[in-house]
Amino acid sequence: MIKKIALLALYVGAEIVIYFGYNDQQASFHWFTHFFVGAIVALIGLTVWKITTHRSVVWPLGWVYLAHLVAMFPDFLYNFGHIAHREWMDIFLGHVSSHYIPGRNWTWYVLFMITFAIYLRVSTRENNRHITQEKINTQT
Amino acid sequence: MNKPYAIGLWLGVGIILAGLQFIAQASYSRQDNPDQANQRPGFVTTHPEKAPIIDGVSYTLRPTLIIFDRNPIPTKIIQNQAKQTLISDRATIILVTKSDIQQENLSGVKKILNDRDQAIARKFNFDTPTDGGYPVGYAVVDSKGFLRYRTLDPSYSQHRDGIETILKDVK
Numbered sequence: 688m689i690k691k692i693a694l695l696a697l698y699v700g701a702e703i704v705i706y707f708g709y710n711d712q713q714a715s716f717h718w719f720t721h722f723f724v725g726a727i728v729a730l731i732g733l734t735v736w737k738i739t740t741h742r743s744v745v746w747p748l749g750w751v752y753l754a755h756l757v758a759m760f761p762d763f764l765y766n767f768g769h770i771a772h773r774e775w776m777d778i779f780l781g782h783v784s785s786h787y788i789p790g791r792n793w794t795w796y797v798l799f800m801i802t803f804a805i806y807l808r809v810s811t812r813e814n815n816r817h818i819t820q821e822k823i824n825t826q827t
Numbered sequence: 828m829n830k831p832y833a834i835g836l837w838l839g840v841g842i843i844l845a846g847l848q849f850i851a852q853a854s855y856s857r858q859d860n861p862d863q864a865n866q867r868p869g870f871v872t873t874h875p876e877k878a879p880i881i882d883g884v885s886y887t888l889r890p891t892l893i894i895f896d897r898n899p900i901p902t903k904i905i906q907n908q909a910k911q912t913l914i915s916d917r918a919t920i921i922l923v924t925k926s927d928i929q930q931e932n933l934s935g936v937k938k939i940l941n942d943r944d945q946a947i948a949r950k951f952n953f954d955t956p957t958d959g960g961y962p963v964g965y966a967v968v969d970s971k972g973f974l975r976y977r978t979l980d981p982s983y984s985q986h987r988d989g990i991e992t993i994l995k996d997v998k
């Protein structure tokens with residue numbers, strides 16, 4: 688339990704560091720876009736993994752964070768390499784075009800909540816499946 | 828993970844993220860672009876249009892940085908002298924403003940244009956700021972006279988690195 692809390696704190700702290708990096712540049716809007724897009728991709732991947740393998744991932748938030756870093760990678764190039772954005776940078780989870788979705792970040796928010804709900808639903812189902820399996824094993 | 832825990836987690840995360848988005852939106856300035864996607868996108872267009880013609884301004888030889896401001900104060904323009912020099916090494920800087928300002932107060936600025944009737948700003952077709960007033964931001968025109976970048980940016984004097992990145996990309 689302590690390990691879980693420590694990992695959660697680590698993840699939240701790491702996201703806060705990125706958020707304030709964007710906020711210092713008056714660019715918090717961009718943090719939300721890349722966070723939501725990264726999280727959606729990670730949650731879809733984690734859900735598919737659970738459904739197909741019936742196994743859990745050790746640290747799901749680590750994958751969410753990694754996907755967030757991929758989505759925002761061109762901003763590292765912009766800030767530290769002085770490389771302006773180009774169309775090809777959409778390979779980083781739609782870094783350029785993801786900003787222009789109708790409804791902007793609120794649309795990404797809704798999509799994130801939907802994928803998060805599906806992930807949680809699959810997780811609880813898998814959890815129940817394991818409990819049932821364990822009961823059967825102990826009975827036999 | 829049981830069902831009540833999952834529902835609580837989903838609701839908690841949803842409320843926190845919605846709240847953070849509302850807080851972020853409330854922090855935007857009245858001079859900001861109401862559509863934040865179009866503010867400092869960092870994206871230099873590869874399908875540019877010809878830049879609007881301004882009397883007395885030639886876009887040839889080197890890129891032109893055209894700053895639009897309501898009441899530019901000299902300290903705002905020259906907040907960081909070293910960076911200012913880097914920018915003026917890369918581009919011709921022109922300041923377009925509604926207010927009266929003296930050329931000698933502005934380091935690195937080649938020309939100041941008065942735009943009381945907002946005609947120049949209209950030609951550049953900036954998005955309307957939240958408060959509906961004169962745009963504060965900048966446009967970058969390349970040495971062939973194409974408009975490559977245009978953004979509202981009330982804090983442009985703090986974003987010199989970003990301006991330099993755009994200028995580096997525009998020949």
